Amino acid sequence: MENIKMKNGKIIKVLIISFAMFLFAGCQRSERIAEEAKLKAAERNESVSKRFQPASSSEGGTTIDSALRLAQEHAKLSEKYSASQQQNLELTEQNGRLKERLAILEPELKQTKKELEEANKLVVDMRIELNNWKADTIGFRDEMREADKVQLETLLKILETLGGEVNSPPVSSQGLNADAENNMQGGSNEKE
Numbered sequence: 001m002e003n004i005k006m007k008n009g010k011i012i013k014v015l016i017i018s019f020a021m022f023l024f025a026g027c028q029r030s031e032r033i034a035e036e037a038k039l040k041a042a043e044r045n046e047s048v049s050k051r052f053q054p055a056s057s058s059e060g061g062t063t064i065d066s067a068l069r070l071a072q073e074h075a076k077l078s079e080k081y082s083a084s085q086q087q088n089l090e091l092t093e094q095n096g097r098l099k100e101r102l103a104i105l106e107p108e109l110k111q112t113k114k115e116l117e118e119a120n121k122l123v124v125d126m127r128i129e130l131n132n133w134k135a136d137t138i139g140f141r142d143e144m145r146e147a148d149k150v151q152l153e154t155l156l157k158i159l160e161t162l163g164g165e166v167n168s169p170p171v172s173s174q175g176l177n178a179d180a181e182n183n184m185q186g187g188s189n190e191k192e
Helices: 002-051 063-162 173-185
Strands: none
């Protein structure tokens, strides 16, 4: 039992010593914080007291002069503040008007984009149709040339059968093509 009492006594002593050390350390820290707070308060008080002192001894100003100067500065700052508030109100109103205009113009923009896409599709379709028409026309031109060639050959045979004289050489596909090209260009292949 005595052993346990001795151990309990030692434990209690260790606890008391450690509690005292923590208490002492905490007090030092709170004293340090309090000193820092006092220094900051003193600096603030000093800056406030400097406001009402003349700027320099050579100006010969008094506390009243300093107060008047500060009042004038306050008036200037108040004017700047009211001007900036007015400007802020104007900008807020302008922003509101722009938002309203944006709300009106956004649907119009969407509609215009939709119409532009439709017009673009229409132009593409028209181009495809035009290319098809051009190809068909060129193909038909060749068919017309062939039909003209056959018709001319037939006319020549009819003339020969009726006993007419033909002064031109027999019609060939090359000659017909050259004649057709000359006729298209405005020239003729007649011999004089």
